[in-house]
Amino acid sequence: MDRVARCRRTVREAVADVSPPPLRRRLYDEIDANALTPAVLTVESALAADPSADLAAVRELAAGTQLIYDGLALTRELAHVTPWSDAESEVDGGVETHAGDDADTHADTDVTVEADADADLAIVAADVLVARGFSILSRTDAADRAVETIQAFGRDQTTRRDAADPGAIDARLERDVLELAVETGAAAVSKPPAPALSDLAATLADRADTTLPPAERWLHTSDATTVDGLASDGGAADHVTEGVE
Numbered sequence: 001m002d003r004v005a006r007c008r009r010t011v012r013e014a015v016a017d018v019s020p021p022p023l024r025r026r027l028y029d030e031i032d033a034n035a036l037t038p039a040v041l042t043v044e045s046a047l048a049a050d051p052s053a054d055l056a057a058v059r060e061l062a063a064g065t066q067l068i069y070d071g072l073a074l075t076r077e078l079a080h081v082t083p084w085s086d087a088e089s090e091v092d093g094g095v096e097t098h099a100g101d102d103a104d105t106h107a108d109t110d111v112t113v114e115a116d117a118d119a120d121l122a123i124v125a126a127d128v129l130v131a132r133g134f135s136i137l138s139r140t141d142a143a144d145r146a147v148e149t150i151q152a153f154g155r156d157q158t159t160r161r162d163a164a165d166p167g168a169i170d171a172r173l174e175r176d177v178l179e180l181a182v183e184t185g186a187a188a189v190s191k192p193p194a195p196a197l198s199d200l201a202a203t204l205a206d207r208a209d210t211t212l213p214p215a216e217r218w219l220h221t222s223d224a225t226t227v228d229g230l231a232s233d234g235g236a237a238d239h240v241t242e243g244v245e
Contacts, residue, residue: 004215006055007039007062008032014063015132026125030070038181039066040215041201045185048194058188064136065184068146069177069212071129072153076170076210078122079157141187142180149176167209174212175205 008031015027042062046053130150137146153173160169178201186193204213 003043003219004036004040007036007043007059007066007215010059011036011039011063011066014060014067014136015128018128018132023121023124023128026121027129030074030125030129031066034066034070034073035212035214036066037204037212037215037218038069038177039063040219041178041181041197041204042066042185042188044200044219045182045193045197046188047185048197049186049191050189053189058185061136061140061142061184061188062181064133064146065177065181067129067133067136068149068180069133069173071126071131071133072150072173072177073210074122074126074129076153076157076173078119078126137184140184141190142184145180145183149180152176170210171205171208174208174210175202178202178205178208178212 011031012028015024015031018024018027039059039062042065043055043058046058047055134143134146134150137143153176156169156172160166163169179198182193182197182201185197200218204218207213
């Protein structure tokens with residue numbers, strides 16, 4: 001199993017105890033929908049700082065960075081699309097109704113209720129993802145950076161409405177999370193972040209906008225030493241950003 005798959009499994013395991021089952025499935029859906037770049041970059045950062053790192057332990061921390069990103073990204077999405085209002089508008093504008101037609105009225109109500117329930121579940125899922133991610137990192141040297149990442153996101157979204165370039169404000173989340181990933185990986189082995197991995201994080205952030213590139217697209221460019229047959233086949237550290245699309 002490759003590094004990306006192992007990271008995804010660890011991230012899913014980090015929320016496997018969440019109940020009720022519909023909420024847990026919603027968490028899994030969100031995890032599976034996003035690129036594993038924060039988690040994988042965390043592992044690569046640890047290996048770049050210490051090739052003998054305990055990968056299983058590092059992956060557990062990597063799950064923390066991934067969950068924080070998944071939760072904040074979902075929060076950002078929900079804040080922008082206002083799902084409850086959209087659901088009501090779709091019903092009002094897309095379903096022809098007739099006075100006295102109880103069947104149509106009930107159908108409209110059912111659609112609205114279901115959409116509102118989905119939106120409510122999504123908000124809970126976002127909160128759980130961030131909370132679980134932070135709980136994983138809370139006892140590490142990366143805890144302060146995790147707090148800063150979450151707080152910065154809140155400030156950015158508060159000021160976004162009046163910003164000249166809202167897209168640039170949104171993209172700060174990806175940059176902050178990638179920096180968190182590098183710091184978390186280094187903290188996992190009690191080392192300073194490797195400059196090459198900091199450079200890689202900056203390059204990925206420059207090209208990410210609000211969608212992170214899949215880890216498979218850039219993993220081969222990192223300079224981590226091969227461990228357990230899983231690390232990337234990277235080139236030299238000063239070429240770490242070559243090949244990043």
